[in-house]
Every structure is written in structure tokens, then in C-alpha cells.
Amino acid sequence: MTTATAGPLPLVGFTVGVTAARRRDELTNLLKRRGARVVEAPTMRIIPLEDDRALRRATERCLEAPLDYVVATTGIGWRGWMSAADGWGRGAALADACRDAVVLTRGPKATGAVRASGLGETFSPDSEAVDELLVWLLARDLRGRRIAVQEHGMPLDSFAAALRERGAEVIEVPVYRWAPTEEPEAVRRLVEQSVRREVHALAFTSAPAAVALLDHAEEAGLRGELLAALRSGEIMAACVGPVCARPLLDLGIPAVCAERGRLGSLVRAVTDELPQRNRRQLRGPGVDFILQGSAVLVGEESFWLTPNAAALLRALAERPGWVVSRADLLRRVWAGTNADEHAVEAAVARLRTALGPWGRLVRTVPKRGYRLELTA
Incomplete structure (x- = not known):
């Protein structure tokens, strides 16, 4: 269209x-x-787990004994966790448990969510990378430490395994998951x-x-x-x-x-x-033509082209004023298809129609091909 x-x-x-x-x-x-x-x-789609048994079990585990570290990986996940805990009547207890722990956040969204819940972060990497959070934690003595890790849509198996190898008890908190x-x-x-x-x-x-x-x-x-x-x-x-x-x-x-x-x-x-x-500016009779994506901009007007018409015009615009043969256009625009030179002729006709009053600038050169009567 x-x-x-x-x-x-x-x-x-x-x-x-x-x-x-x-x-x-x-x-x-x-x-x-x-x-x-x-x-x-x-x-993908996000499935919230506010009523999921795994989330509730993880939350109860967090409250069984003091937490030493809490890792917040996403803003939506942190807010979802706090909201779910509130719904179970455990929101205040969870907030207190996190307040007594060292909180780490992965990036500004997680940081904003943690602060909005009345807590503060001790460390947040500029890179927003989980790997940097892991490096920071592994630099500490983790033997016997309890660490809650709020996951971000998928299990952080290698992250948790590295912490466990250092002797930590890791509580994985699956607030939501990605699904097909x-x-x-x-x-x-x-x-x-x-x-x-x-x-x-x-x-x-x-x-x-x-x-x-x-x-x-x-x-x-x-x-x-x-x-x-x-x-x-x-x-x-x-x-x-x-x-x-x-x-x-x-x-x-x-x-x-x-x-x-x-x-x-x-x-x-x-x-x-x-x-x-993907922008090319050409000079026409008293006006500039801008080829941008699949459109031509002329003054205050824009003409959207079909993908084939746009590709055809770009091929002609590579060397404005020069003749491009039908065979060359066929190779550039219809490569890998069964199209023949009649497809080129039909496409040129549609391109002229699409360009309205400017269609005349796509000229036929008998027995040779087509040229675009514009200058670079």
C-alpha cells in the first residue's frame, strides 16, 4: 500500500x-x-507467580532465620515479591528481614524498586550485569551465610551454584517466569x-x-x-x-x-x-528528495512505498542519472526468485504511480533500462 x-x-x-x-x-x-x-x-510472555507455591515456600524460608545478603535483579520482580508477601500477611516481616541484610541490586530499575520499598542498596554495578554481583559476593567469606536471590524470569543456576560452592545457603526466589x-x-x-x-x-x-x-x-x-x-x-x-x-x-x-x-x-x-x-538525499527540479527506509520525502509530503518499490528506487538512486538495465535491477531486487524482466517493468509502473506527480522522474531509456532523473 x-x-x-x-x-x-x-x-x-x-x-x-x-x-x-x-x-x-x-x-x-x-x-x-x-x-x-x-x-x-x-x-515471550511473563507469567507472574503471586499465587505460586514455590514463591511462597521461598519467602517462608527467607523468614526462618536472618538473611545476610539479598540480591534484587529486576524492578518488576522485586515489586511482585513484596506485593505477594503483603497478600500473605508477610510483607512487613519480609521487609524487616531484607532491611537487616546487605542488599545488592542489578541496575537502576531494581535499585528504584528496592528504594521504593523503604530499603537501600549496598552495591549496584554500573554494567547491570549479574556476573558483577557474583564477583562482589565471592570476594566475601560466604561460609554459613544465607543469601536470597530474586530471579529474573529464568533460574540463575550457575549463580546459585557458585555461591553454594563457597558454603552459602542460597534461597532462590522465582517471582515470575518467561513462557512461550x-x-x-x-x-x-x-x-x-x-x-x-x-x-x-x-x-x-x-x-x-x-x-x-x-x-x-x-x-x-x-x-x-x-x-x-x-x-x-x-x-x-x-x-x-x-x-x-x-x-x-x-x-x-x-x-x-x-x-x-x-x-x-x-x-x-x-x-x-x-x-x-538508511537515508539518501538527492536533488530534483527545485526540490530535495530524501529516500528514507521505504518512503520518499519531498518537501512536506511523504510517500510510503512497498518493499519491492523501495528496493527498486534505491537501486536506481545508487547512481542517479545513470541507466540501470532491467537485468541489473532484476539481480539486485529479485535475487533468488523466479521473476523475469516483465516483473521489473510492472514494478517500475507501480513505482511511478506511487510517486504521484514525481513519477515522471523515473525515465525509460529504450532498449537499455531505466534512470532516475535526479542528482546526488
């Missing part, structure tokens, strides 16, 4: 895949307000669109969500293609913070990270980076 709109916004022309479950609507709306089109495909998505078809479509380069960026708000997307790609037989698109930068990976980005970085995928681990910062990072990667 092709549309023309007035007053281009910074992300007009770009399609962003949102993989978040929690705060999905907020992230989607922030991106849309900046002009982006959004493909929503939550790759309820929208697998949406995730599959996002993978396919990404492989076809119809998506310009993928936004991640948690490391498990990033891993889950790659797992879905593997199930579809497209993991290699998705990794290639992400590693090359053709699709930008945008992460809410360094912890979220870690599994991608480990796979050689360059990730753009938000500075402060907030959704607003994530959207700003996408807004700042995407136009730099």
Missing part, C-alpha cells in the same frame, strides 16, 4: 519489529508517534519479514526475547538468514540496555543500546540511528 502524508516525522519510512510483551503498547505508541510502522510480535509466546504466528511473520528485509529494525527489551526470536527463526529454518541480516547491519538490533544486548553481541551482532535502560531512551536511540543508516 502506498500513501502520501504531510509533515514527515523522523521515522517515516521505517518499519520496526517490537518483540516485547510487557509494556508492548507503550513502546509501539512511542514509535508510531515518530512516524514508524510497527510489527508487533511478542516473542501466545502469538507464534506473529513471531514467524516477523522473522520472514526480517529475512526479506521488509523490517529496518528489531527492538528488544529483554535478553530472553532476543534469544526467543532467534529460536523461532531456527524452527522456521531461517536462523542463518536472520543472523546474516543482523550481523551486516541491514536490520538494526536496538536494545534497552547492555544486559539485553549480551546474547546478540555474543553472536557477533552489533547492537545499538539505549543509554539509560528506559523505553524512551530506546526509542530515541532508534530515532537517532535509523535515519543515519
